[in-house]
Amino acid sequence: MIVATAGHIDHGKTLLVKTLTGVDTDRLPEEKARGISIDLGFAYLPLPNGELIGFVDVPGHERFVRNMLAGVCGIDYALLVVAADDGVMPQTLEHLNILNLLHIQRGAVVITKVDRVDETRVNQVGENVSALLSSTPFANAKVMPVSAVSGAGISELREMLKREAAAQTSRTSADQHFRYAADRAFSVPGSGTVVTGTVFNGKVIPGDRLVISPAGNEVRVRGIQIQGKAAQQAVAGQRCALNLTGTDLEAVSRGDWVLAPAIHQPTQRIAGRVSVLASETQSLKHWTPVHLHLATADVTARLAIRRGESIAPGASAIVQLQLDKPIGALHGDRFILRDQSATRTLGGGIVLDPFVTTQRKSRDAREAELAALEQPTPQATLDALIKLNRPVDLQRFETLFNMPAAHAAALYEKAALVQIGKDTRIGVPRARQQQILDAVVPHLSAFHKAQPQAAGEEAETLRKALAPELSGDAFGTMLRALADTRKIETSGSIARLPAHSTTANTADEKMWQLVQPALEAAGFNAPVIKDLAVQLKLKDAIVKDFLYRKAKSGDVMRVPPERFYTKATLAKLAATAQATAQAQPNGVFTAAQYRDWTGLGRGLAIEILEFMDTLGVTQRIGDTRKMRKDFVPILGAAEIPAKPLLAAPRPAQLPPSSNKPANQRRPNNYYRR
DSSP states (O other), X not given: OEEEEEEOTTSSHHHHHHHHHSOOOOOSHHHHHHTSOOSOEEEEEEOTTSOEEEEEEOOOSGGGHHHHHHHHTTOSEEEEEEETTTOSOHHHHHHHHHHHHTTOOOEEEEEEOGGGSOHHHHHHHHHXXXXXXXXXXXXXXXXXXXXXXXXXXXXXXXHHHHHHHHTOOOOOOTTSOOEXXXXXXXEETTTEEEEEEEEEESEEOTTOEEEEETTTEEEEEEEEEETTEEOSOEETTOEEEEEEESOOGGGOOTTOEEEOGGGOOOEEEEEEEEEEOTTOSSOEETTEEEEEEETTEEEEEEEEOOTTOEEOTTOEEEEXXXXXXXXXXXXTOEEEEEOTTSSSEEEEEEEXXXXXXXXXXXXXXXXXXXXXXXXXSHHHHHHHHHTTTSOEEHHHHHHHTTOOHHHHHHHHHHTTEEEEOSSSOEEEEHHHHHHHHHHHHHHHHHHHHHOTTSSOEEHHHHHHHHOTTSOHHHHHHHHHHHHXXXXXXXXXXXXXXXXXXXXXXXXXXXXXXXXXXXXXXXXXXXOBHHHHHHHHTOOHHHHHHHHXXXXXXXSEEEETXXXXXXXXXXXXXXXXXXXXXXXXXXXXXXXXXXXXXXXXXXXHHHHHHHHHHXXXXXXXXXXXXXEOSOSHHHHOOOOOOSSOSSSSOOOOOOOTTOOSOGGGOOOOOTTOO
């Protein structure tokens, strides 16, 4: 259990801690000289069961409230200290307000210096304090008179703290990433950089690799100490010192987090609910400059309230805070707001969305999302987000609540949420996912009926029609799932039904009756589109458009640059390649050998082999090729030719224009590419 003192200056907080623990928390020479606490002090009270009560002694002077705020973050219990001779003073009130705003609900009141006054005065101060606490979470707190000088009441206070520590509920550790608020950093000779602070979430062990946030410096935990002794781990709710490697002393300071890389996400825009103290005399207006204290950090910021509105004293509202420099924050973190000069506490609040984006949303949508984030548990928030009928950004949700993916998966299962995508994971209700999947095939069927000559529908158009709430990436994942089960086909950005043919109409059937015989008659030596159009006495554009559409059905295939073959002819060409390979001792053949088997020209033979490479039927190895896989599943069966169409290489021929003597002429190398 971590206990913090609170109260006015010179009310005996430091002496009280020293009497309870034996440790003088005033460690600075200036504190010794002036007799007041300036910075945070730390002490421990060992318990019989081996546990510890950690004490954070905070300064009471109004000039050092920022230090006090760094000390009361992450505590479990508060001791509000009031001197019997002075009674309630200004910093008593301010510290009490801060404890309330930070939602610290467990604590006790300690009336010190009872040895200086009579019993009547002690009772009077006790009544005043009880009246002050009546409207706060400390209304039922115990009021314990003590004297650190005479020892009166100290044993009772110590025993009460031990009982409270025994009743302390341990914080979550296993189900959250590690997060640690640093309040001090120093260098130890032979060890390097050491930070002290409070573990907010998770646990840490030596060797863990962490990040100093918001700077983003990566570090490794070299060692852990609790109460000056080496420890094998530190968990949420404990104070400890971490010896870090990978960073210089100048790179870490009070206000930094030391945390797991998964939750390192600095922010400068926070949405939260802000409550203004009832004691304030003026409302908080839009763009009011403030000091924001969150954990051990202190940054200046501006309060962004809806135009024309303000927050009256004693009231609360959801606002945005625009920070002047980045900090680390997560959903549920409590913060304090002080005025621009940092002399007065204005109010405080709770972080709802620490990752406010500049993306524009409707006012209703944003309000609904923030209302969901005000739900009491992550499960309730998830259920509320699902009801908004928008995909849930799962990575963002897990970071908001500091929740490892494995733990979050149980919540998703309970909420019947399906995860889609890898890089950007979103959650969609299982029923909605099925609804979208069931709608794709009927929609494409209607599209093909309306536009039979279209190759298919653009995926983006399909998304807008069936699932406008999904991103293109998420919708593409769903289409790929349908394609994997062969319910649809995808080609680039186009989606279509497997049975769809862009040439399934009367006009195209007549065209196919002209084109198919011409292609089959050409055999291996298919004409280019221009020559085919001349042969059929049609325009080039008409033949080209038809063949490209026909290729979508697979009846013909384009062999670049401008030749189309029927699937059956290509099967014969693939069979010829297989025969060529089988005729070679090692199964490797050249383009010239394939040319001889097909009887084609060398250029066309190479074009066909390159096309076979793209199909995966053949594989090029330098200037040779080998068969890579069976062509039948791709092109269909075909008879393998028994022998090449050309029995021997053609004789070398001289160019007609050459007049050189025969012994000076260089013969054509028929096999050179």
